Amino acid sequence: MLIPRLAFRSLRSRLLTTSLTVTSIALSVTLLVGIEHVRAGVRESFAGTIRGVDLIVGARGSGLQVLLSSVFGIGNPSGSVALSTFERWQRHPAVKWAVPYALGDSHRGFRVVGTSAEFYARYRFRENRNITFAQGRVATTDVDVVIGSEVAEQLKYTIGSPVVVVHGLRDIGTSSHEAHPFKVVGILARTFTPIDRSVFVTLEGIEEMHEDENGGPATAGGATATAGVGTATAGVGTATAGRGTAGKPARRAVPPPGTPAAMPGAEPPPGTPLVMPGASPPPGTPLVMPGAEPPPAVNPSSPNPQLISPTPTRRSSVQPQPAVNQSNPLLQSNPLLQSFPLTAFFVGTKNRFEALMLQREMNTDLAEPLTAVIPGVALGELWQNIGSAEVGLRVVAIFAVAIGLTGMLVALYSSLEARRREMAIFRAIGAGPRTIVSLLVLESGLLSLLGCIIGVALVYAGLVLGQRPIEQRFGLHLAIRPLGTTEWLYIAVVLVAGIVIGFVPAIKAYRTSLVDGLSPRA
Amino acid sequence: MTIASAGSPAVELTSLRFAYRAGRDVLAIDHLRIDRGETVFLHGPSGSGKTTLLGVLAGVLQASSGQVKLLGSDFSTLSSGARDAFRARHLGYVFQMFNLIPYLSVRENILLPIRLDAHRRARLGSVSFDTAARDIAKQLDIAELIDAPIGELSVGQQQRVAAARALIGAPEVIIADEPTSALDTDRREQFLALLFASCKSAGATLVFVSHDHTLMPLFSRTVSLAEINHAATVPVRA
Numbered sequence: 202m203l204i205p206r207l208a209f210r211s212l213r214s215r216l217l218t219t220s221l222t223v224t225s226i227a228l229s230v231t232l233l234v235g236i237e238h239v240r241a242g243v244r245e246s247f248a249g250t251i252r253g254v255d256l257i258v259g260a261r262g263s264g265l266q267v268l269l270s271s272v273f274g275i276g277n278p279s280g281s282v283a284l285s286t287f288e289r290w291q292r293h294p295a296v297k298w299a300v301p302y303a304l305g306d307s308h309r310g311f312r313v314v315g316t317s318a319e320f321y322a323r324y325r326f327r328e329n330r331n332i333t334f335a336q337g338r339v340a341t342t343d344v345d346v347v348i349g350s351e352v353a354e355q356l357k358y359t360i361g362s363p364v365v366v367v368h369g370l371r372d373i374g375t376s377s378h379e380a381h382p383f384k385v386v387g388i389l390a391r392t393f394t395p396i397d398r399s400v401f402v403t404l405e406g407i408e409e410m411h412e413d414e415n416g417g418p419a420t421a422g423g424a425t426a427t428a429g430v431g432t433a434t435a436g437v438g439t440a441t442a443g444r445g446t447a448g449k450p451a452r453r454a455v456p457p458p459g460t461p462a463a464m465p466g467a468e469p470p471p472g473t474p475l476v477m478p479g480a481s482p483p484p485g486t487p488l489v490m491p492g493a494e495p496p497p498a499v500n501p502s503s504p505n506p507q508l509i510s511p512t513p514t515r516r517s518s519v520q521p522q523p524a525v526n527q528s529n530p531l532l533q534s535n536p537l538l539q540s541f542p543l544t545a546f547f548v549g550t551k552n553r554f555e556a557l558m559l560q561r562e563m564n565t566d567l568a569e570p571l572t573a574v575i576p577g578v579a580l581g582e583l584w585q586n587i588g589s590a591e592v593g594l595r596v597v598a599i600f601a602v603a604i605g606l607t608g609m610l611v612a613l614y615s616s617l618e619a620r621r622r623e624m625a626i627f628r629a630i631g632a633g634p635r636t637i638v639s640l641l642v643l644e645s646g647l648l649s650l651l652g653c654i655i656g657v658a659l660v661y662a663g664l665v666l667g668q669r670p671i672e673q674r675f676g677l678h679l680a681i682r683p684l685g686t687t688e689w690l691y692i693a694v695v696l697v698a699g700i701v702i703g704f705v706p707a708i709k710a711y712r713t714s715l716v717d718g719l720s721p722r723a
Numbered sequence: 724m725t726i727a728s729a730g731s732p733a734v735e736l737t738s739l740r741f742a743y744r745a746g747r748d749v750l751a752i753d754h755l756r757i758d759r760g761e762t763v764f765l766h767g768p769s770g771s772g773k774t775t776l777l778g779v780l781a782g783v784l785q786a787s788s789g790q791v792k793l794l795g796s797d798f799s800t801l802s803s804g805a806r807d808a809f810r811a812r813h814l815g816y817v818f819q820m821f822n823l824i825p826y827l828s829v830r831e832n833i834l835l836p837i838r839l840d841a842h843r844r845a846r847l848g849s850v851s852f853d854t855a856a857r858d859i860a861k862q863l864d865i866a867e868l869i870d871a872p873i874g875e876l877s878v879g880q881q882q883r884v885a886a887a888r889a890l891i892g893a894p895e896v897i898i899a900d901e902p903t904s905a906l907d908t909d910r911r912e913q914f915l916a917l918l919f920a921s922c923k924s925a926g927a928t929l930v931f932v933s934h935d936h937t938l939m940p941l942f943s944r945t946v947s948l949a950e951i952n953h954a955a956t957v958p959v960r961a
Contacts, residue, residue: 203838207827214826622821628783629818630836630888631811633804 204636208643211623215616219648222612226652226695229605231659233691234684236598238660240591242679245327247584250394251576253325255556258282258290258563259545261570268579271302271545273395274312278304279572281542284404286569293562295555296548298323303407304544306366311352313366313400315407315543321347323549326394336360337387343405347387351397358385364400366410381410393678548573602695609648610702624710634711641707642700649699653692657684731795733759733896733928734780738789740954741772741779748787749775751954755946759895762919762929764939767948773932776948777900780930781814782806794895811840815889815927817899822885823873830856830869833887836894843892859887862924863917879910886918893925900932915941 212219251257251272259267262279270278284301291299300323303315318339321332337360340347346364353359364383383402391397402410550556556575563573627637664681672678684692734757741750749772757763767773778784779791782798783806791798794813798806810816815836823832833856837844847855860866863883868876876884882902889897899918903911915938922929931942939945 207824210826623824626818626822626824628807629781629810629816631807631809631814631839633807633811635804636839 204639204643208640208647211620211640212644212647218612218616222609222648223651223655225608225612226605226649226699227655227659229602230653230656230692230695231663232601233598233695234657234660234688235663236594237685237688237691238664238679239677240594241685242677244584244591245680246393246678248577248580249327250580251324251326252329253323253549254547254576255550255553256548256560256563256573257545257576257579258548258571258573261572264572264574264579265583267545267572267574268576268583270304271547272576274304274399278544281544282546282571283569284543286571287543287546289568290546290548290563293559295550295552295559297551298549300324300547301404301543302545302547303404303542306368306407306410308352308364308366308400309356311349311398311400313402313407315402315404317404320401320547323547324396326392326396330392332392332396333390335388335390337385340386340401340403340406343403343409344381344383345386345403345406346383347389347401348385349389349397349399349401350391352400353385353388358388360385360388366400366402381406381412383410391672393672598691602691602698605652606695606698606702609645609652609699610705612648614706621710628711634708637711638704638707641710642703645703645706646696646700649696652699653695657692731759732756732792733761733794734930735792736779736789737792739779739786739791740788741775741784742787745787748954750779750786750952752776752789752951753953755951757928757930757944759928760926762922762941762943763931764942764945765930765932765948766934766936766939766945767952768934771948772952772954773948774900776952777898777930777932780896781816781898782810808840811836812842813895815891815894815897817882817885817889817897817902819901820878820881820905822888823876823881825873827873828869829860829865829871829873829876829884832873832884833859833869833891836888837892840892843894846892855891856887859891859921860884862890862921863887878905879914882906882914883917886914886921890921890925890927893927895927897922897927897929898932899929901934902931903933903935903938911935911938 257267257271259271259278260280260282266276266279269275287299287301290296298319300317300320301315302320304312306313318341321334321339324332326332334347335350335353337347339345348356348358348364356362358364362385364385366381366383383406389396548556548559550559560573560575563571624637627640661681664679668679668681734755736752736755738754739750739752740748742748765773765776775784779786779798780793782791782793782801785803785806786799789799793809796809798809801809824835827835830853834852837847837852837855850858857866857869860869863886865880865883865887868880868884873881873884882905885902886899889899897918902918903914906914918929919941921927929942931938
């Protein structure tokens, strides 16, 4: 018990040196463990951006582009996906669910996403967490808007706030869809994903908005490009009605390429009441998805059923089955609506193993060139590319620890110089190498142990204090979790290094005092 | 290790040679014998190898050749660790100054040797550490300082604490390296009186190094290092 007591008393007697040494070790440990926490946090929040989705499908392009443009809202999508294509795949036997994803508009810098109500139920993030509503409900009508938490926070929106959407991503004041104001019906709880910075509307909402803006067929062909939702607008309600009343098998009539064509069955008596598609199902029509909402009675005043197809579709080989997507009931049997471009769609498969086959099938499909990516794989690839920053962080951390340990060695060495006298006294009393070495090694061990404890405590204190500000500032959620294997390893290395470093001056002390330890020079 | 029976010399050097660097002897002593119970005044000018000789006697320095025997044990046959243990068990050492561990109290400084060595601890018998420390402190007239921090002591008090530490657990040999040189004349005699009394009551042999010749008459024997050390006739250090 003598040596621990001596070590403790000795450290206490040199409080300033001791605390400076401990501080330098603590700071390096803080840096090391902190960087590891941040690294893991970045990685987790990145990998947890999207879960529960088996495939993300976009127009043919690189997988990375599909992922970045849809999930992260970075860059431009490789193209658009026709709604009919979405519907076609939605009926694929391997598909359990599919959710459309239409981008191209924005609200005060936040991107607007047109999607279905199913999106909120299917999207998962982090450890399989659901999207939850902080307030309100799912967007169901064409004026409903659901906003992400960051949108709500920054714009100080509450339920009922009006939202005006503009075309494109920047508000240049010329193409705002003022004629179609939306109203906030739901605010999502924070997810720490790009969802927080998104504004969600229904596909019908996008539809309506562009229709109101364009005002009719004359300009229907004007809107194009990635978010050319404006092309698929007019007469949708009546088209559906027409199909219903006619009782004909609703076919996806496809106009010959390059030829503007009138819609077959698209001239119903104006004002014909909408008929539920399920009311008199045409022979051969597959049954409506159970539990699907009835089609909203949209757009009874749709100005003109005479439609021009501005974008000849290439999908001549569409399946003959009529569309029965009840969440987009208006889009059936209307060529314009079939060309309604989505940016992407998310797919959940009935069986996880089918995702691979389905991906292959989609990627090789001749009808419309698509790129289907498995989110986990694409995220992994992306992380590989940007992950070199991780190595950089680690290198910095390791250097920090090397500096901290060198500092400790310097501190031990210089204190040893001042303690030569003390060592000589111990030697004169008869203290052997074991006593001297254990005393000094115990001291350096205690210094590094204390440094590690304080360093880790600082990390957790930093996490407790900094968690919210970091979330708010950087959108990075740093979990307060127990130390991981890597972190324990780092701490073990620091401890062992501290102990080993203690041996250097200890052995020197023993040798030195052998030679001149008994001399009275102080 | 076996300790020869009383009557054998406390210290015996035979054909001792010591050099820090090969070929440059600092000590060359043909023979020196100190009997048990003697109080020896060892004197010599600076550079005559006093401190080196004490290092050899304490077993901190190893003779280059010749024989160093303390209490019948031949140091040349002992390992460095065994010499450390021997020192802890049988020797008390007092430096010229700065004798004490600054972060320990007077009591803890006095008790260090018996904490370090079980043999010396055993010699206390049934006496508790505290009593032992108080007894020896009383002998050296520092009983009231027993709990004081080292920093509050005068140099004379510090030297007495050092003497108490050297004497606790009744080691056979006390080596003192100019322990009075930092004291004024009055204190010097007072310190020596206490040291002599304590050595006598413990039956310890005292080897006392000094260049203060006025102290010479107080000792039972005087040894001039300059006379017995042949190496010192060559001016080793300027």
